[in-house]
Amino acid sequence: MEPSQEKVPGTSYRRDTTTTHQAATGQFGRIMLFAGSSCEALSKEIAQELGIPMGQHERLTFPNENIFIKLKESVRGQDVYLVQSMVTPLHDNIMEMLIMIDALKRDSAGRINLVVPYMAYTRSDKKDQPRVPITARLMANMIEIAGADRYVTIDLHAGQIQGFFNIPGDALTAFHLLSDYMLEKDIQDLTVASADLGFAKKARNWAEKLGAPLVVVEKRRLFNSKDAEALTVIGERELIEGRSVLLVDDEVLTGGTIVKAVEALRERGAKDIYLAFTHALLKDTAFERLGGLGLKEIITTNTIPTPPEKVLPNMKVLSSAPLLAEVILRAHEGRSVGELFGE
Numbered sequence: 001m002e003p004s005q006e007k008v009p010g011t012s013y014r015r016d017t018t019t020t021h022q023a024a025t026g027q028f029g030r031i032m033l034f035a036g037s038s039c040e041a042l043s044k045e046i047a048q049e050l051g052i053p054m055g056q057h058e059r060l061t062f063p064n065e066n067i068f069i070k071l072k073e074s075v076r077g078q079d080v081y082l083v084q085s086m087v088t089p090l091h092d093n094i095m096e097m098l099i100m101i102d103a104l105k106r107d108s109a110g111r112i113n114l115v116v117p118y119m120a121y122t123r124s125d126k127k128d129q130p131r132v133p134i135t136a137r138l139m140a141n142m143i144e145i146a147g148a149d150r151y152v153t154i155d156l157h158a159g160q161i162q163g164f165f166n167i168p169g170d171a172l173t174a175f176h177l178l179s180d181y182m183l184e185k186d187i188q189d190l191t192v193a194s195a196d197l198g199f200a201k202k203a204r205n206w207a208e209k210l211g212a213p214l215v216v217v218e219k220r221r222l223f224n225s226k227d228a229e230a231l232t233v234i235g236e237r238e239l240i241e242g243r244s245v246l247l248v249d250d251e252v253l254t255g256g257t258i259v260k261a262v263e264a265l266r267e268r269g270a271k272d273i274y275l276a277f278t279h280a281l282l283k284d285t286a287f288e289r290l291g292g293l294g295l296k297e298i299i300t301t302n303t304i305p306t307p308p309e310k311v312l313p314n315m316k317v318l319s320s321a322p323l324l325a326e327v328i329l330r331a332h333e334g335r336s337v338g339e340l341f342g343e
């Protein structure tokens, strides 16, 4: 049979579809996949990609709000993957995740891999003012103490958060997934705009990949206010005026940052504005805010589930399932993950 090669979305890797690895039993037993409450649809997609059934468990909440988990099948000696994003209801989902890890550990799983497409509490990663916590470190400690052996995540707020973990992990990025989609549009007059100074380095990767110039919207948060303020745009006006602009960021929460950035770009004469970001947290009135901005297209991923009825007509949600499935398979078989990205 002629070998058939298929690109794994979100990577530069072409998978040989004539061979199958799914049945392989690795050093830690077979792959078993469990879904936390926040990631049922994404987990099913990953399971389909891997050609395996979903692991079964039941979850109860007692009247005192305590969460109870019971695995409905044995995980003894197996390579277990638990998928849970840290999204609303945030604290329930975090507790559920930790309790599930504990249940897996006490049932003697061979290895516990936590797949957290979106990791919360990572914005606080340093003491940048007196008398504040470092919640990113706390989160890493809780995951380790609960019993996870490895973690997989996508677009951590800052790469150095990996250093808070003592267990190995794969800190992935949705950059390839999102940027490949934009590349296919082949927009000739495109400028990339970082929505935030902190994202400028990553936005530079976007600009290089798309062969576009880069501008940066400089935003300053006043005290600990949740409302962002875009102050200025760093970059020549002619890089924006009459041109298509792709605004990039890692996450959108209230939409405040994006609203200000779009205003600043429109003031400078931007023509069509596209928006790309990994994590669609989209709280409060963010959907309405984004919907009212007249953006050409909004491109995001399913690291956080967006209810179908909330997906805006100009919104494209790309699935991270093929990428996560390939990474799970490689972790299971002890193959390189860097190879997926030509590294």
Ligand code: R5P
Binding pocket: 195, 196, 198, 199, 226, 228, 249, 250, 251, 252, 253, 254, 255, 256, 257, 258
């Ligand atoms: C900030 O550091 C992030 O990159 C995002 O710009 C921010 O989280 C977006 O939040 P919001 O949508 O509430 O302005």
